Amino acid sequence: MSHLGKAVLAAVLVLAGCRTPSQAPPRPVGRVLACMMKVDGDWGLWLIYLDSGEQKRINRRDDCGPDWSPDGHQLVYSDGERIRIMRSDGFNDRALSGGPGYAPAWSPGGKEIAYGTLNSIQSRSEEGSETRVWSVADVVHEHPTWSPDGKRLAMTDSAGSLVVTDGTTEKRVPLNGARHPDWSPDGKRILLDAQDDVIRALDLESGEIRPVGNARGQDPSWLKDGSFLTTWKGSGDGVACVYLWDAAGITGQALTSRDEVRDAAGNW
Numbered sequence: 557m558s559h560l561g562k563a564v565l566a567a568v569l570v571l572a573g574c575r576t577p578s579q580a581p582p583r584p585v586g587r588v589l590a591c592m593m594k595v596d597g598d599w600g601l602w603l604i605y606l607d608s609g610e611q612k613r614i615n616r617r618d619d620c621g622p623d624w625s626p627d628g629h630q631l632v633y634s635d636g637e638r639i640r641i642m643r644s645d646g647f648n649d650r651a652l653s654g655g656p657g658y659a660p661a662w663s664p665g666g667k668e669i670a671y672g673t674l675n676s677i678q679s680r681s682e683e684g685s686e687t688r689v690w691s692v693a694d695v696v697h698e699h700p701t702w703s704p705d706g707k708r709l710a711m712t713d714s715a716g717s718l719v720v721t722d723g724t725t726e727k728r729v730p731l732n733g734a735r736h737p738d739w740s741p742d743g744k745r746i747l748l749d750a751q752d753d754v755i756r757a758l759d760l761e762s763g764e765i766r767p768v769g770n771a772r773g774q775d776p777s778w779l780k781d782g783s784f785l786t787t788w789k790g791s792g793d794g795v796a797c798v799y800l801w802d803a804a805g806i807t808g809q810a811l812t813s814r815d816e817v818r819d820a821a822g823n824w
Contacts, residue, residue, distance in 0.1 A: 585644050589798060589811065590622035590631050591787075591820035601633060603646065604798075606811060612646055621659045621699075621819050626666045628823035634658040639671050641682065644823065653684030659699045663706050670700040670709055677711050690723045699736050704743045712737060718746070718758065729758060734765070736775050740782070747776035747784060755786060755805060769805025777821045785811075787818045 586607035593602040593613075600616045619636040629644050632652075639657040642649035652660075657671035663679070668688070670679040676692040677700050691697055696714040703709070710720045712735055717728040734748035734756060745757040747768065755771035758764075773786025774796075782803040789796045790808070795816035799808045 585628075585823070587822065587824045588628075588644065589785075589820050589822055590624065590633070591798060591812075591817045592620050592622075593812075594795075594816040603631075603644075604812065614642065614646055614649070619658065622821050623661050624821055624823040625662050626664060630662075632660045632662055632669050634660060634671070639669065639680075641669075652680060652682075654678075654680055654687065661700050661702055663702050664704055665706050668706075670702065672696075672698045672700065672711070677709060679709075688723065691719060691721050691726065701737050701739045701746070703739055704741055710737050710739055710746055718748075729763065729765075731765070738776050738778050738784070740778055741780060742782070747778065749774045749776055749786070753788065755801075767805075769801075771801045771805030771808065773799055775819050779822050779824060781824075785820050785822055787820055 585605060589604040589606065591602060591604065592599055598616060601614045601620045601622060603612045603614060615635065617635045620633040622631055622633040624631055630641055631644060632639060632641050634657060637656055639652040639660050640649060641652055652669060657673055660669050660671040662669055668679040668681055670677060677690045677697045679688045679690065690709050693713065697711050697719065700709045700711045708720060708722050710718060712731065713719055716731055716733065718731050718737060720727045731748065734750045736749050738747045745759060748756050748758065750756065753772045755768045755773060755776050756765050757768045771786060772790065773788030775787055777785045779785065784801050786799050786801065787796050788799050796818060797813055798811045798817050798820040800811055801808045
């Protein structure tokens with residue numbers, strides 16, 4: 557190889573080794589909580605790396621409702637005005653094209669993100685090129701959650717019902733104040749919370765709504781293995797903590813303790 561060729565090759569190798577964080581692929585991050593956390597009096601969106609103990613604040617917004625992509629490499633959230641996407645390492649934070657939105661939820665296939673607007677539930681492809689309207693109504697629809705096959709959405713409305721739709725037909729179930737639905741990985745149940753802090757589940761086959769073991773808290777969020785998270789100020793807790801519950805809701809384990817948290821979602 558000529559001296560010029562060696563010089564060019566060396567320059568290429570140097571550039572390849574100096575890739576900026578925004579260009580580098582996401583590193584494996586283990587078990588990570590994305591949650592709203594109140595630190596020194598201010599709410600913000602934080603990533604809590606459970607395996608290492610590291611904590612990283614992403615922004616100071618107080619209206620986020622984060623959700624993980626199915627592969628755990630990206631996170632979607634609302635900054636209070638727009639839906640935003642970022643990588644699991646905190647880089648490449650960008651706005652999803654389109655208008656205002658809140659309470660985003662990533663589809664099981666990873667290709668769409670559902671979210672609420674003032675009078676509808678919509679979904680949009682990650683790159684923003686395709687939009688689908690799932691439900692439009694005079695009452696507010698919020699907190700969409702996907703069925704495991706990605707063919708239906710469930711959401712609550714301000715009239716107090718759970719709405720399950722395939723985008724064409726809708727089924728409504730009165731909830732008597734329950735909120736924040738999250739569809740189970742096996743497709744059989746939808747978790748809900750209520751003002752009494754009792755976590756309940758709608759059995760989609762029987763239509764019954766029952767308490768889930770001893771589970772308590774707000775904002776229930778399923779994990780891939782069938783366990784789930786809530787935020788709860790349990791007995792002896794100074795602030796609301798993130799709790800990990802087994803699928804039956806029998807045993808709960810506090811994952812945080814120092815700062816008040818809400819809207820927790822896990823990537824594992």
